[in-house]
Amino acid sequence: MTELLGQLPLAAGEGSFWMPPKGSTVALDVDRVFYFIFWTSAFFFLLIVGLAVFFVIRYRRREGVEPGETAHHNLALELTWSGIPLILVFVMFYMGMKAMINIETPPSRAYEILVTAQRWSWLFTYPNGYVDKDLHVPLDVPVRLTMRSEDVIHSFYVPSFRLKKDIVPGKYTKTWFCATKPGRHVVFCAEYCGTQHSDMLADVVVHPAGEFEKWLADASNFADKLPPAEAGKRLYEVRGCMQCHSIDGKAGIGPSFKGVFGKKHAMTNGDMVLVDENYIRESIMEPQAKVTAGYDPVMPTYKGRLKDAEITAIIEYIKTLAEPEK
Amino acid sequence: MTATTLSYGSHDPDAPNVHDASDNYLTHGQGLRSWLTTTDHKRIGVMYLISVLTAFFLGGVFALLIRTELLGPGRTIMDADTYNQMFTLHGAVMIFLFIIPGMPAIFGNFVLPIMLGAKDVAFPRLNLASWYFYIAGSVFALLAIALGGVDTGWTFYTPYSTQFGGQVIPIVFGVFILGFSSIFTGINFIVTIHRLRPQGMGWFRMPLFLWAIYATSIIQVLATPVLAITLLLLIAERTFGVGIFDPAMGGDPVLFQHFFWFYSHPAVYIMILPAMGVMSEVISVFCRKHIFGYRFIAYSSIAIAVIGFFVWGHHMFTTQSAVANVIFSALTFAVAIPSAIKVFNWLATMYKGSISLDTPMCYALSFIGLFAIGGMTGLFLGSLGTDIHLHDTYFVVAHFHYVMMGGTVTMFIAALHYWWPKMFGRMYSERWGRFACLLIFIGFNATFFPMFVMGSQGMPRRYYNYMEQFKAFHHSATGGSYFLAVGFVIMAVYLLHSLFRGRPAPANPWGGATFEWRCSSPPPHHNFDEPPSVGDCYDFSNLVYDKQVGGYVLKTPDGAGDSEAGR
Numbered sequence: 001m002t003e004l005l006g007q008l009p010l011a012a013g014e015g016s017f018w019m020p021p022k023g024s025t026v027a028l029d030v031d032r033v034f035y036f037i038f039w040t041s042a043f044f045f046l047l048i049v050g051l052a053v054f055f056v057i058r059y060r061r062r063e064g065v066e067p068g069e070t071a072h073h074n075l076a077l078e079l080t081w082s083g084i085p086l087i088l089v090f091v092m093f094y095m096g097m098k099a100m101i102n103i104e105t106p107p108s109r110a111y112e113i114l115v116t117a118q119r120w121s122w123l124f125t126y127p128n129g130y131v132d133k134d135l136h137v138p139l140d141v142p143v144r145l146t147m148r149s150e151d152v153i154h155s156f157y158v159p160s161f162r163l164k165k166d167i168v169p170g171k172y173t174k175t176w177f178c179a180t181k182p183g184r185h186v187v188f189c190a191e192y193c194g195t196q197h198s199d200m201l202a203d204v205v206v207h208p209a210g211e212f213e214k215w216l217a218d219a220s221n222f223a224d225k226l227p228p229a230e231a232g233k234r235l236y237e238v239r240g241c242m243q244c245h246s247i248d249g250k251a252g253i254g255p256s257f258k259g260v261f262g263k264k265h266a267m268t269n270g271d272m273v274l275v276d277e278n279y280i281r282e283s284i285m286e287p288q289a290k291v292t293a294g295y296d297p298v299m300p301t302y303k304g305r306l307k308d309a310e311i312t313a314i315i316e317y318i319k320t321l322a323e324p325e326k
Numbered sequence: 327m328t329a330t331t332l333s334y335g336s337h338d339p340d341a342p343n344v345h346d347a348s349d350n351y352l353t354h355g356q357g358l359r360s361w362l363t364t365t366d367h368k369r370i371g372v373m374y375l376i377s378v379l380t381a382f383f384l385g386g387v388f389a390l391l392i393r394t395e396l397l398g399p400g401r402t403i404m405d406a407d408t409y410n411q412m413f414t415l416h417g418a419v420m421i422f423l424f425i426i427p428g429m430p431a432i433f434g435n436f437v438l439p440i441m442l443g444a445k446d447v448a449f450p451r452l453n454l455a456s457w458y459f460y461i462a463g464s465v466f467a468l469l470a471i472a473l474g475g476v477d478t479g480w481t482f483y484t485p486y487s488t489q490f491g492g493q494v495i496p497i498v499f500g501v502f503i504l505g506f507s508s509i510f511t512g513i514n515f516i517v518t519i520h521r522l523r524p525q526g527m528g529w530f531r532m533p534l535f536l537w538a539i540y541a542t543s544i545i546q547v548l549a550t551p552v553l554a555i556t557l558l559l560l561i562a563e564r565t566f567g568v569g570i571f572d573p574a575m576g577g578d579p580v581l582f583q584h585f586f587w588f589y590s591h592p593a594v595y596i597m598i599l600p601a602m603g604v605m606s607e608v609i610s611v612f613c614r615k616h617i618f619g620y621r622f623i624a625y626s627s628i629a630i631a632v633i634g635f636f637v638w639g640h641h642m643f644t645t646q647s648a649v650a651n652v653i654f655s656a657l658t659f660a661v662a663i664p665s666a667i668k669v670f671n672w673l674a675t676m677y678k679g680s681i682s683l684d685t686p687m688c689y690a691l692s693f694i695g696l697f698a699i700g701g702m703t704g705l706f707l708g709s710l711g712t713d714i715h716l717h718d719t720y721f722v723v724a725h726f727h728y729v730m731m732g733g734t735v736t737m738f739i740a741a742l743h744y745w746w747p748k749m750f751g752r753m754y755s756e757r758w759g760r761f762a763c764l765l766i767f768i769g770f771n772a773t774f775f776p777m778f779v780m781g782s783q784g785m786p787r788r789y790y791n792y793m794e795q796f797k798a799f800h801h802s803a804t805g806g807s808y809f810l811a812v813g814f815v816i817m818a819v820y821l822l823h824s825l826f827r828g829r830p831a832p833a834n835p836w837g838g839a840t841f842e843w844r845c846s847s848p849p850p851h852h853n854f855d856e857p858p859s860v861g862d863c864y865d866f867s868n869l870v871y872d873k874q875v876g877g878y879v880l881k882t883p884d885g886a887g888d889s890e891a892g893r
Contacts, residue, residue, distance in 0.1 A: 041702035055676040068678030081670040089659040099711025152486040159784025162715040166645040170573025190718040190786045198789035
């Protein structure tokens with residue numbers, strides 16, 4: 001996992017010391033506010049600390065030297081140092097508000113993508129029904145995301161787009177962006193959601209003009225073009241199986257798929273159940289029906305979310321992971 | 327005469343109440359039982375000191391475990407679930423067991439009645455009850471660890487906390503009980519300040535620490551019940567399936583966030599206001615200068631307490647509607663102004679002073695720098711456009727720690743050193759005190775400054791695993807945290823050492839003009855033999871240093887120090 005993370009740059013191109021690269025139309029506005037506040041703060045910080053240090057040196061305690069007599073209050077001075085910060089923070093408020101209004105106001109026509117967040121993966125559903133684990137978008141085209149959560153609160157965060165939106169279960173959350181930089185950008189989950197919160201990552205892949213449509217057409221019919229086991233492998237990766245079920249025998253949130261097929265396994269109720277085509281199908285449609293001993297009943301149902309042909313493909317893939325009889 | 331065999335002072339009410347040092351509140355009654363049944367505000371303050379510092383130690387251990395785990399991405403010393411429990415416990419223990427009760431319950435209890443020249447708080451038994459509620463609440467909260475841990479984060483956000491999270495109920499119930507402890511303390515201080523001020527001490531002649539404690543108490547009394555109700559609803563939902571927050575049962579998870587922050591945002595002012603109060607005392611005493619802009623500092627405490635109630639929505643800029651965002655952003659910027667006013671007034675107090683760099687003043691100076699960074703990084707988070715990017719990243723973690731640790735903890739330590747001679751009658755080593763301050767200052771910045779950069783570069787908080795590009799920042803943070811730990815260990819050693827080997831403290835080691843410096847160190851059980859007369863508590867002109875006494879004494883009319891009365 002570490003290696004995988006290392007290979008994901010936040011985005012193509014360079015950012016500044018403070019901010020990641022600018023990948024969307026609103027990034028410019030946000031960075032302008034950021035640096036306005038930054039330089040204002042830096043000025044006042046140096047003023048305050050500079051004065052404090054100067055006073056400490058200039059007025060350090062000396063034997064026989066009494067403190068100077070000064071006024072105990074001065075209304076004009078108080079009003080000045082209340083008034084100047086007040087004006088400055090009003091400017092910050094106004095700039096920040098304008099940037100937020102841009103972030104919150106989608107253009108009337110935008111490309112629509114549905115986002116499903118679940119512990120601990122992202123699913124992106126395109127208008128033609130195709131589902132992918134990464135968010136592919138065209139360059140310079142406004143994209144509107146309609147997001148929902150399968151379980152707890154998640155937050156869709158793309159640092160290089162300066163975009164973050166909480167996804168609250170029980171309602172649809174909408175947001176939008178217009179990518180201005182081709183290449184890959186990382187998606188984080190920013191709202192704590194449990195064990196693998198920090199691995200709930202995805203990529204935003206920004207395709208140059210004309211290439212997005214080609215990619216979508218190509219990606220959408222993989223189930224028809226590929227042999228079932230290979231299609232099953234793709235589904236395993238993009239539909240959220242991978243996050244909990246390993247293929248190398250390591251126990252995760254759910255049992256590993258390695259060598260699972262064709263063997264009998266103990267269930268939580270003590271029964272021994274043969275893992276065959278029908279058991280896998282049942283476990284996908286009704287995950288809580290028979291849960292393998294030692295695991296919690298936490299898997300969401302895929303009823304209505306996977307087609308029959310897709311379930312068959314996943315079964316074929318799991319079969320390829322079975323261990324040959326010794 | 328030696329310092330330990332003093333006679334009573336003169337009956338001149340201006341003179342310090344000198345008292346036989348062997349008869350003090352620490353020796354008044356022997357044995358554990360006399361402590362556990364005491365209603366003496368000073369003893370309750372010391373009991374709080376011991377229990378709150380224990381919580382601080384525990385929270386610090388959790389912090390070191392978190393930082394060690396984050397030395398590398400992926401597993402370093404613990405698995406993801408354990409890590410999630412560690413940051414939850416670090417947050418919950420530091421917030422509810424250490425920093426909220428900390429300043430009011432320890433230093434408020436110890437010095438508030440003495441600053442008023444009173445014998446005790448208005449309700450001494452309620453005061454003792456608050457300590458027992460604190461202990462009971464802490465036991466419940468820590469029971470969660472023994473029962474298997476909790477991993478919701480200290481914010482207990484629903485529906486995570488109602489569906490998952492481990493031992494949520496004991497810790498939430500513990501926090502519920504701790505709330506009562508906080509309310510009892512708040513009520514006590516409000517009534518004490520209203521009713522027990524001495525003849526001649528109007529509101530604007532009170533020490534500014536009392537204004538700060540008063541503002542804090544108002545928040546404690548008004549906001550804590552909201553948290554109590556929220557936590558009860560959470561328990562009801564988790565236990566009985568009452569659908570309030572969980573959308574699966576028809577509830578609204580964002581409602582929980584509103585309820586929670588309606589308490590927890592004002593609560594950060596419970597944490598910082600007393601620190602600002604200590605700052606006002608320390609800066610004027612160690613500069614020997616009258617505090618500048620008394621009324622503005624006093625009113626700004628009240629302004630922070632009042633405006634602080636209306637800014638909770640800035641924790642939900644990525645959740646709520648744009649209109650709500652605009653309102654809460656504007657109010658959030660408004661609350662920045664009183665803090666700025668205070669900082670400028672403290673600086674003006676230093677102007678033309680006679681500045682001595684004793685340990686409490688070193689911490690006060692460190693506070694100015696750290697609180698300035700903490701406060702001004704809050705501007706990035708109050709501004710809507712930038713907050714959307716920075717929310718829930720390490721930038722928030724850094725901002726919060728600069729305000730809470732750089733601000734409150736720094737002044738907590740300053741207060742501990744400032745009143746330590748008064749509390750225990752012993753002087754600690756100044757040299758070690760300043761050295762520890764330097765270590766803590768360096769360690770703190772090495773730990774938390776890189777987090778600003780990580781956060782603005784996009785590293786989300788509460789992450790077990792992270793990208794290679796953040797490794798160097800995490801290394802600095804972990805290294806800094808070990809520096810911090812060494813600083814605190816040194817502090818513990820020289821403070822404990824002073825209890826046994828320290829030079830006996832004079833009545834007024836720093837030259838303070840508030841009442842607590844007029845009774846002996848440590849104070850007698852009843853604080854004063856004669857009620858002290860009220861003067862200007864920031865006028866140091868009639869206090870002079872007496873080498874024989876090792877502290878400050880009142881000037882006699884002929885100009886020489888009256889060493890007889892000062893000891």
